Amino acid sequence: MTVLNYGLLSDNENDKIYFGNAANPDIATFGIIDVGDYPWGAAVNPNGKYVYVPNAGADTISVIDTVYDKVIKTVEVGNGPIEVFFTQNGFRAYVSNILGDSITVIDTTNHNVVKTIYSIDEAPGGITINPNNSNLYVATIDTNKIYIINTVNNEISKVVDLSSVADRLDAFEFHPSGNSYYISDYDNANILVIDSSSDTVIETINLGNSFNGGGGMSFHPS
Numbered sequence: 332m333t334v335l336n337y338g339l340l341s342d343n344e345n346d347k348i349y350f351g352n353a354a355n356p357d358i359a360t361f362g363i364i365d366v367g368d369y370p371w372g373a374a375v376n377p378n379g380k381y382v383y384v385p386n387a388g389a390d391t392i393s394v395i396d397t398v399y400d401k402v403i404k405t406v407e408v409g410n411g412p413i414e415v416f417f418t419q420n421g422f423r424a425y426v427s428n429i430l431g432d433s434i435t436v437i438d439t440t441n442h443n444v445v446k447t448i449y450s451i452d453e454a455p456g457g458i459t460i461n462p463n464n465s466n467l468y469v470a471t472i473d474t475n476k477i478y479i480i481n482t483v484n485n486e487i488s489k490v491v492d493l494s495s496v497a498d499r500l501d502a503f504e505f506h507p508s509g510n511s512y513y514i515s516d517y518d519n520a521n522i523l524v525i526d527s528s529s530d531t532v533i534e535t536i537n538l539g540n541s542f543n544g545g546g547g548m549s550f551h552p553s
Contacts, residue, residue, distance in 0.1 A: 341370040348373060348384055362400055366393040374415040376439060383424055385412035394442050404442045408435040416458045418482060425467055427455040434469060436485055446485050452476050457502045461527060463509030470500040470514060491530040504548040
């Protein structure tokens, strides 16, 4: 598959990944790849060569080769992997393990685990990288904290406590400028806008009763 032209859909009940032409999203055009137990989303390496699928029920990552559209390796990670994020150069993948309270670091040149980062509070979920300095940001769902990790040494450099203003932090994304980031405050139906230089909330956007979770977030390219 040419991943830039294809959409990806995980089926966590049947342990499959569906892919198809995003310009013609007819289910008949879709291909199907069997992965591990309870796949939870998918992430494409910036080089376009691999798709990483976190299998939350199997504690593994399925590595899909996009040339042959098949799983070429299964990587054992922490308990309950639910999200993957790649560094900008694509050489490292970071996996949030929601039940293991940890982050797994994978070398994407050989798909081997190089480190597991512990000392993360309960239920790490949303994960993203600051485009300005390559720091990794991890949100904890149960304790409403953001862990900032230096991706050079893979050590925790700062912990931001948002428990006084948030209840169940979930998906988040950086503004393309890197000057701020947006994170969903699930139970309060809010999006928090946070200044990345001070890591303080500068705006709260309420989404009202129509808000039904923070499963994903992205900026329009324009």
